Every structure is written in structure tokens, then in C-alpha cells.
Amino acid sequence: MSRGFYVGRFQPYHNGHQSVLERIACFADEIVIGVGSAQISHTVTNPFTAGERVLMLTRSLEDLDCPFYVIPIEDIQRNALWAAHVRAMTPPFDRVYSSNPLVIQLFTEAGITVQSPDMHERPIYSGTAIRQRMLDGEPWEHLVPPAVVDVIREIHGVERLQRIAKSD
Numbered sequence: 393m394s395r396g397f398y399v400g401r402f403q404p405y406h407n408g409h410q411s412v413l414e415r416i417a418c419f420a421d422e423i424v425i426g427v428g429s430a431q432i433s434h435t436v437t438n439p440f441t442a443g444e445r446v447l448m449l450t451r452s453l454e455d456l457d458c459p460f461y462v463i464p465i466e467d468i469q470r471n472a473l474w475a476a477h478v479r480a481m482t483p484p485f486d487r488v489y490s491s492n493p494l495v496i497q498l499f500t501e502a503g504i505t506v507q508s509p510d511m512h513e514r515p516i517y518s519g520t521a522i523r524q525r526m527l528d529g530e531p532w533e534h535l536v537p538p539a540v541v542d543v544i545r546e547i548h549g550v551e552r553l554q555r556i557a558k559s560d
């Protein structure tokens with residue numbers, strides 16, 4: 393049984409993430425998805441709660457041909473202990489998929505094999521670019537799976553982001 397681990401903040405979950413997970417699904421028997429910085433929400437760079445991000449991922453991956461688990465993971469103050477913290481919160485996995493240099497470093501030091509998936513049209517599919525479009529009132533819906541559009545509409549996510557970005 394090979395289980396892969398993929399972690400991100402998913403603020404929001406977008407088509408770049410979806411394309412990576414669809415690729416990982418071909419290699420792994422099961423996928424564990426970590427929703428990172430789970431304790432942070434309602435900020436301009438992290439507008440959505442862990443629960444809202446779980447909803448975005450779970451609904452978008454309904455048709456994925458591979459069993460998956462979505463686990464919120466809070467940050468901790470010690471990078472040196474983070475890989476062990478993640479392992480304590482997740483089903484066992486034997487491979488990590490990430491392009492984040494710190495994540496790669498910490499799991500490599502912990503003796504776990506890390507693979508970096510190719511980026512999928514990175515300038516377009518980026519959380520930062522999508523949040524900026526939401527703030528500017530530009531179209532963003534084509535950059536995320538349809539289920540994410542539904543979740544963000546349901547929680548009035550764009551209005552939230554625009555409000556918290558205002559100065560007093």
C-alpha cells in the first residue's frame with residue numbers, strides 16, 4: 393500500500409492543485425491531503441477557514457479515482473519538529489509531494505522521499521493571483537474547480553476578502 397502526502401494552504405484550492413492531485417492519483421494507492429496553517433483565517437493572505445478549505449477540496453475531488461483523506465494541520469513554532477507533528481496528525485504515508493523548499497527540506501531530513509510535481513501554468517494558477525483578482529473585482533471563477541466557486545459563493549468569500557482588505 394503506497395500512500396502519498398500533499399500539503400498546501402489552499403487559499404483557495406485551485407486548478408493547479410487539482411492537476412497535481414489528479415497526477416498523484418495515478419501513482420499512489422491513497423492520498424493524504426494536509427490543509428496547512430489550519431489555525432489561520434480571515435486575513436488577506438489566508439481568508440478561508442480550515443473547514444471551508446476542507447469543503448473546497450472534498451467537493452472538488454468527488455470523482456477522483458483514488459481514496460483520499462483531508463486533514464487540517466495547524467502550524468507549530470518549531471520547524472525542526474514539524475514533520476513529526478504532521479505524521480502524528482495523519483494516516484501513515486511513505487512519500488511527500490511538494491514544491492515548497494521548507495517542506496522539502498524538513499521531510500528530507502526526516503528521511504521521507506519527496507517528489508516535486510511540475511507546476512501547472514503557475515503564473516495563472518496561483519492562490520496569490522486569484523486572491524488579487526477577487527480583490528480587484530476581476531473574473532477568478534475559471535481558475536478554480538466549479539465546486540470551489542460554489543463554496544466561495546455560499547460563504548460570501550469575496551465580500552469577506554474585500555472587507556478585511558480595507559484599512560480603517
Ligand SMILES: Nc1ncnc2c1ncn2[C@@H]1O[C@H](COP(=O)(O)OP(=O)(O)OP(=O)(O)O)[C@@H](O)[C@H]1O
Pocket residue numbers: 399400401402403407408409412489490491492509510511512513514517518519520521
Ligand atoms: N499552478 C500550480 N501547479 C502545480 N503546483 C502548484 C501550483 N500552484 C501551487 N502549487 C503547489 O501546491 C502546493 C500548495 O500550494 P499553496 O496552497 O501555497 O498554493 P499557491 O498557489 O502557491 O498559493 P499562494 O500564492 O497563496 O502561496 C505547493 O507545493 C505549491 O507549490
Ligand SMILES: NC(=O)c1ccc[n+]([C@@H]2O[C@H](COP(=O)(O)O)[C@@H](O)[C@H]2O)c1
Pocket residue numbers: 399400401402427428429430466467468469470471474492494495498
Ligand atoms: N513549523 C511549521 O508549522 C511549518 C513548517 C513548514 C510548513 N508548514 C506549513 O505547511 C504548509 C505548506 O504549504 P504551502 O506549500 O502552501 O506553503 C503551510 O501551511 C505552512 O505553514 C508549517
